Amino acid sequence: xxxxxxxxxxxxxxxxHRGHTVLExxxxxxxxxxxxxxxxxxxxTRRAGARIVLDLxxxxxxxxxxxxxxxxxxxxVLEHGGRLHLVCTHPMTLRVFRVTGLSRLLPPYPTPDAALxxxxxxxxxx
Numbered sequence: 001x002x003x004x005x006x007x008x009x010x011x012x013x014x015x016x017h018r019g020h021t022v023l024e025x026x027x028x029x030x031x032x033x034x035x036x037x038x039x040x041x042x043x044x045t046r047r048a049g050a051r052i053v054l055d056l057x058x059x060x061x062x063x064x065x066x067x068x069x070x071x072x073x074x075x076x077v078l079e080h081g082g083r084l085h086l087v088c089t090h091p092m093t094l095r096v097f098r099v100t101g102l103s104r105l106l107p108p109y110p111t112p113d114a115a116l117x118x119x120x121x122x123x124x125x126x
Contacts, residue, residue, distance in 0.1 A: 009036045014044065017053065017112055020085075023073075024055040029066035037069060045073045050082035053112045062093045067100060074106055085115035 011033045013024040021044055025037065045052060054073060056062065070086070077084040088094055088108040097103040109115035 009033075009040055012037045012040055014040070018116055020051040020053050020112075020116065022053045022055055022112055024058060025066070026058045028061040029056075029059055029069070030061065030063050031065045034065035034069050038072075041069060041073055042076065045076035045082070045084075046080060047082070048080050050077055050080060052077055052082060052084045053115055054084060054086050055112060056086070056088040056090065056093055057111075059088075059090060059093060062090070062096060066093075067096060067102065070106070071102065085109065085112075085118075087112055087115050 011026050011029060013026060015022050015024070023041065023044060027033070029037070044050065052073070054070060056066075059066070074084050084106065086097075086106045086108045087110065088097065089110050094103070094108060097106070097108060107118070109118055
């Protein structure tokens with residue numbers, strides 16, 4: 001199901017999955033893509049109590065602009081009392097998260113279902 005309150009861009013698809021808004025980033029996430037994605041990401045992450053899954057599995061290239069998007073999304077979601085889960089499988093993108101320490105703040109999961117199961121296990125709601 002598509003969330004029409006968030007505009008679609010060439011690098012962002014938004015849909016609902018198990019009560020969470022999934023933000024699926026696509027293709028190359030560089031400075032130009034980040035400028036296009038940023039407003040849509042801000043719209044979704046400013047909602048009070050937002051439950052977000054950020055899915056990077058379809059990302060082919062990810063630079064510091066993408067890292068800034070993820071960090072900003074995490075900060076905004078937490079600021080508004082929500083939760084953000086990261087899905088990422090690309091080895092180079094995972095390396096960027098490890099090197100910068102962001103993987104300690106936002107542990108990556110291989111699928112949206114795994115991210116949600118990990119969150120349920122951590123909160124004791126299984």
